[in-house]
Amino acid sequence: MTESDLRGPELEELRGEVAETTKAIIGLVAKRIELAKRIGQVKSRDSLPIDNEGVEDALLEDVLAECRSLGLDEQLGTKILGTLLAESKKVQRMQGTPKPKQLITPMVMMAKAKEVERTGRRLIRLDVGEPDFHPPEAVIEAVSGALRAYKTYYTVGRGVPELLTALKGYLARRYGYRDAADDQLSVTPGGRFAVYSALATVASEGDSVVVIEPNWPAYKEGLEYVGARAISVRTTLEEKWEPSPERVKEAIRPNTKAIVLSYPANPTGKVMGKGAFKEIVGTADDLGLTVISDEIYNDYAYAPCPTILECLPRKYILTSSFSKGWSMTGFRVGWSFAPAETSARMLKILGLMITCVPEFVQLGAAKALECEAEVSHNSRVMKERIDATTEELAKIDALELVKPEGSIYAFPQARSETFDSSAFAMDLLEKKGVTVSPGTGFGDYPRCFRISLGQPQQVLTAGVRKIGELLG
């Protein structure tokens, strides 16, 4: 007996109605896109920007109210609105409104610099966010040993027991946190994948996530990839890059799923006060939001630095990596810590895309957690560089800087209000052979640029002096 024999007239009738309703939906969508086109024409004529958060917020409120009154899943309403808004913007852009410029993110800058270097020209590279220290010798030995022992087969996605155990020990030693379980941890190919899978687990199309600007572009890239919106809380050099808990609270929308915090911060070197951090985490917890705390620069903190482990809300994801503290960027190994159910969802993404991190790399990472002397050394040297580079930058009248309290960066701002850091970065590369990352890669900061301190001090000093020459 096939399905069609069983099918009653009832099912046929319902299906007919579904088809009619579907067609009617498409008809209204077409009407809506037509309206968007006309709005685009008006905006183009009057040189208005495409994005209008106020209008989007009002639509979201409307849609959610409609969902509640009709008993429709709010997540579905949010998603459909997300699809419609994205398409509207696309259509509006085609009406001749100005296209946003391609951002020169640190990755774009790295590719440009490597291109120039391949022509044989030597550059002073202050663009890439990686320390210049060697990875610990013990790690290199451990990885080589693991290779010779043929630790070269698949492992389970979460990570090998040796590394999970070492991570639990690290959390206990470093933070006094003793409650971590294996099923809360996950080993990732770099902090970047930990961040992506965190964002993709908490947010989907039509959702939003609050981020504090300026920030590492990977947050926005990840959110854009899953169709979610980054709501930026802007901080400024004038306010010492301090985000106020009130402004973070105000930024939260009905479709907000998470808040991303990352201190010490890339690119500003800001370390948020523990009080403000806890207040933001408390707000998130009250609203049932997830706090994603990216603590990758925790070994380069020179002021008391908050950690999510000291004030865990119900929903949290801690992401970190061996890249910075241990100077193991090129090993591509990071980790995440989250409630078991969240961790399982993140792991599903890792499993379908990556299978696992190489076992020999995982065993190297486990060894790294024993290398405290190297991490202390790296941290101490970076502190000296922050001090010396801050002094050197202070000699350049055209720039101002809030002295970094951590991280491996300085983020000076030009005093000139018309400074264009993208043009400046290109000029600096061409005329002086020095690379920096323009501020627009980290948010709306055309007057700023990022200097990475991942170079010996004499190189940093030489680079900063060349910056001074070009600006002088």
Place this chain on the structure above:
Amino acid sequence: MTESDLRGPELEELRGEVAETTKAIIGLVAKRIELAKRIGQVKSRDSLPIDNEGVEDALLEDVLAECRSLGLDEQLGTKILGTLLAESKKVQRMQGTPKPKQLITPMVMMAKAKEVERTGRRLIRLDVGEPDFHPPEAVIEAVSGALRAYKTYYTVGRGVPELLTALKGYLARRYGYRDAADDQLSVTPGGRFAVYSALATVASEGDSVVVIEPNWPAYKEGLEYVGARAISVRTTLEEKWEPSPERVKEAIRPNTKAIVLSYPANPTGKVMGKGAFKEIVGTADDLGLTVISDEIYNDYAYAPCPTILECLPRKYILTSSFSKGWSMTGFRVGWSFAPAETSARMLKILGLMITCVPEFVQLGAAKALECEAEVSHNSRVMKERIDATTEELAKIDALELVKPEGSIYAFPQARSETFDSSAFAMDLLEKKGVTVSPGTGFGDYPRCFRISLGQPQQVLTAGVRKIGELLG
């Protein structure tokens, strides 16, 4: 001057209409979900399945016709239908229709086996799809050397020049293909990521991709992740796992973006004839579809095996990996080859999630391409195992097998029509300490299971005999 000063009544009016239309769309969506709920109740009452491809196809035709008549972007219509169908199924499932069982994919089986092994019990592991050979010694040396030379920093996402050059040389030597350019290649963390980024680049929500069943579950997992549908062309043991080009052509829907081919095939060991392969590629090309050819088992082919390089259509993505031929599963390094524009889109996904593959691993992969003797050895041994295991399986009356023409697997089918390979696999693990992967992990094949030949012959023979004992 702010935007509100400039805003004419025209813009306000249009925005009001947008808000009204949005609300009306949400109203219709709620009505449609209500209908889905009622359909779910009927289906639950009459024990009908949720999925009904005929109904979905008819809806798609309707939506596309409506899009054309209204001048609406078909991709948008397809996407909205995709969202509505997914939500309808979710709602129908909540009405008490039977939930699909969790599939025991090879990855799930691996996790179960590792769990048992951690209790100290020794198993005969015929589940994992990885060769047991050692990776080439020269690769281990190259990776260790690269580590000692501190090749431990970020590289550009695409891959280091040494590996790109080596891959171009490999394509020329192995396939006589000399036209590959750097910007067509991309180095990935394993073939799995190459496959994911290929699928995610060609298909998005509401789209479909044709796959040939049985197949590696990663294709369907990747499609599900991006919200696209896998349209399966079923092949059977009775037809010697041969997919007919006509049936592939018939499977193509108006929202189909690509066809995935992978020969030698996992799990059947089928090698498609070059003629049929070319015919399918030609069909795809005629329709402007992308052919994704996953050629990861190409070194284990014992019949003339097709490659996309011999019949490149306009749109293609070749994915491959060092995992199988070189037995480098745990190095997590693969690659893709596609038109430059497609490759750039794939690379964007890699950049935002991974940054790059470790440089020391990339340099090991470049060295692997010189290790032809090891690949030949692995291939020769695998051929012997296929022969011996086929003979051994032939002694089990309860099973039938089409002798594999390639790959590293055998995929026998129970003669009993009520055989449940998932229950059998669990029984086999418990009673005999042997692991296999149930056929349902690869499609609708409850009577089949996959035996991985990644074990020495005496282990394979012992394992197969235990299978015989349990079935006998």
